[in-house]
Amino acid sequence: MIGSASSGILTCFRAAAAMLATAQPQPHLYVLDGIGLLEDVVQKERLGARAGLHQLLLAAQIVKRLSAEMDARRDPRNAVRTGTPLVLVVTGWCSWANALRNGVFGWVEAALQDIVRDGTSLGITVLISGERELVSSRFFAAIPNRAYFPSGSTEESRFHWPRLPDVEDLAGRGVVTGNFVDGQTNVAQFREAPNSCAWPFKDLGRSQPPFRIRPLPETLGAEDFFQRLAGVPQHALDSGPCTNTPLPNDADLPDPDTAEEDALTPLWMGVGGDEALPVALPLPNRGVSAILGGRHSGKSSVLAALHQLNPLVPWVYPDSTDGTGSFWASIAHEAEAGVLDPNSILLVDDADSLDTGGCHALAALAGKVRGIVLTATPGPALVHRLPLAGDVRASGTGVVLAPSTPHDGELLGARLDTNGSGRPGRGFVIQGKDVTPFQGALTAGLPLAGAAGAAYSAAEAPPVRDA
Template identity: 30%
Template sequence: MTHLIIVVDEFRVLVDQFPDAMAELMRIAAVGRSLGIHLVLATQRPQGAVNADIRANVTSSICLRVQSAFDSTDVIGTGVAENISVGTPGRAFFSRAGSPPEEFQSATLRLPPKAEEVVPTVELTTERLTGELSADVLKDFLESDATAVANLLIQSWRDAASCGLSPSAPAVVAPELPAEGELLGNTSVNGEAGGNAAGEVRLGTVDVPQEQCLRPLRWNPGTHSHIALFGTPSETANAMALLAWQLLSANSESTSLGTRLLYLLDGDGSLKISSASEFAGAYITPEDLRPAAHLVQRLAETVRSHPDRSFVLGISDWGRWATAFRSSPWHDAEDAVAELIRFGKENLAVMISGARELITAPFLASIPNRIYLTHGSSSESTMLWPRLPHFTPVPGRAAIAGPIDTQLASGQHQSLQSAPRQSLSRQEDSGAMHVAQLGRLDLAVTANPTMAGSRAEGVLRVRPLARSLSMAQLQDFMKCGPHRSTGQIPETSAAPGRNRPPSLLVGLGGDGEQLVRIAVTAGTVLPVVGLPGSGKSCFLQAMEILNGHELASGEGEPAQIVYLDDATAAPDPVLDRATRALASGAVLVAAFPYPGPGLSTLPLEWGLRAAQQGIVLAPQRPADADLFGVRLDTMGAEPPGRGVLLNRGSRVWFQFPLTEAYQTERCPI
């Protein structure tokens, strides 16, 4: 066992300036011997400094010449050291474990005076002690400077070590955590070897005091489960960016097929750097609450249907998301996130960051791993935090708890299954957490935006609907190859061996990259409603460009498509011709303002009062689809070209292409 000797000169001054230091010194004296730690305490004024605790734990004492018998008694239990002559420097009394003090002569370190230009030499102690010093040599040593001896010994040890003559003593105390750690992929932090197990990612360096060493801090989403980060917005943003990028980097470095797909709900912008990755199946901000709620719903279904794949849901700034969900029509999305965390499958891990809203979240008990970043946090914001170990609050410095910390405390450095929730509570309550320094992410990274989410294709890829879509963009999208269609053509609508019913293309929607079609039958009306200025005329123009005037059914003659704009203002002859076209098997796409009284002027034969399918453009209120018996999930202020397709109670939002007329001179209403 390596022994550690702690020397404290003028320890009385230390205790006077830092009273708490005495308790620590006595703790070392009490338990340190069994660990190979020994104390050497020195002071010029022992009276009052040597208390009962020191006498009980320090078994050996040396007293050189002192000024009074009281000082001598405090050290060795007798006043004999007061009588030591000034002419005998180095004379002392040694008392061991209560035995009578023994008088001895200590050695002094001196060199001859510099004026004599004597070259110093180094001799073995054993050889020197076996001989006798002459009077001249003794006189020279008494008149020399001990500092020169110390420098000579230091330089001699350095010379011997550089020549390989003496191995360096092993480090007894671990080095301090670095102020910041640069992560080089997942295999190195500050030059250390990573040695990651399968599925682990490197987050930084952790101090393990029971082993007096620094070890890599790793997180394995598959075995360690969810992870939560607490702290100021800047600290949690840096940590979330680190976690996401390390997961994506691990995918790029992996040679196996077991890669993870990331789905990012970015409340503070920290995850944008990862949005262009080919493994990022979604990147959504609070400005797009509808696709965010849609993603949470779809992710729960996808995790169950793909048990062989691994998924990670990243949510930054949970407080902002919770506030946005609660004040929107998608308030049930908050509960859906809680269900994912509490009852999700083992192939899904959630990494989430936040402040007070997260620490009080009802699902927090189901998150086993927690990282507390104290830099910049006020005492009010940390009132609900557990008792943390003492450390200097620098950027990236954190206390860790959970399975990622339990493996360090138990001496295991590989992944292990998630610890029970009770063990996490005991760990936080007892203050047995470790301190870690998270790595620094190099933001000078690049990714190909055209490849964003390409690895999630065929599993789940969700994109917010475009704020604007031109006809050329939609046509280019259609030329790229076959695309999934959504919402309008159920698999059971066509009998076995027969073609599906004909449909009309209305735009791009669904998961953000799907062609939206509506199945229609000959002799029916497709109502298109909206407030004045919602773009009904532009939509009819786009429908005419995309679908033409004939509806191919696959059986018999194609049906005619008739487009009628502003039907409530059309003269009776126009309405009569439209009614006759319906009777002959045509499909009528009729646009009219709603809500409003104009609906009563349209022919009863059109069946609009019991319509089960139709399109609402740019709705402003949930009640704008009352004609179809549906309440809409909208907060108003929908962008131009946004619409929702309603089909027997189901809703599919889409973006229709704006024609050139709209972009240049606006479509007439």
């Protein structure tokens, strides 16, 4: 549907989208609402997904998942899936085009072109509105059915339009072309949406969409996280991002002799993925994982979240008053003497600022504990300053917080979809080829020595699991 706001297209689009959304068999809806036209939608939980213009990453996820669904439906073995209709509703393509083309999400338009061109035969329908940018888009030629609303338009805005018959200058009066009018060109008066109730003016069905995509929470506290964790079924966690491992059993203290099993326990740190499910830090057994980010990106907060959300893990970290280099040297001596708990996980903040002795001590500890979690600032010189960065690069596992450029994930072998306006505590969990957006939990800082479950030094007893 092409036209300016003065043509009456907005209320007509709301009406058309509502009729499509409540048609039988009722489709599953995925909405990219660039102009807030459908922000009053009721029963939002029954939508497959909805993204506004301020949620570019979420919008890109929606298009990417629809494109993957379309590819799956091409397989003859999945022919039954074409019987489940999906609808992508896009409002204000002009706004989307300007936002997507000026950043790292330029691929979204190409993916949308594939959906427009091939989706109809696979049970995926696209309903889109816009003005000049829509007519000049790369996928416009693939749209089989079009409605032009000339009222209030100028010759400049109609430059790419085909020659249309003269119509009265009335709101909602349009010219329709395409397959749904047997290839003819007809004049039509479009229905307006009612003003008395919220879109789509009828109840949406309760059927389960093939996939859901939900926005990450603006903030996430420890209590909020545990409530989410308790409300998620085990099978959802098993298939969720970075959580395909057994849940910890709080009733049983871990056995120090079962290091291999302990290594499978998720190290919770926030929520992420398509449905904002609990996510865990990927940490190879006896390996190293990195939390990368610039200043004020929330690296220390993620370490604190790991500590608070996983109280059964024997964490080892220095008191803030200790010299960190000498602390890790003392821990290395304990490991060499066989005193250090082999199931310990070391938390190393600002590892790239350690002195030479601290770096060598950490390198000596690698492989002697369950794992090492370090924070550092990304950059090409990190591998030269920090020996363990080579282990991180080899495993390709870690986290990037508030990335300022797509290259901030290079150490982990990932190019990130970011426009450079990252938020502290929010970023990406990277595990091989899997890149998962996530929001870290905001908790109290790491406790100081002397508090329950706090750091311990070489002069103190070896760590034990908190009860």
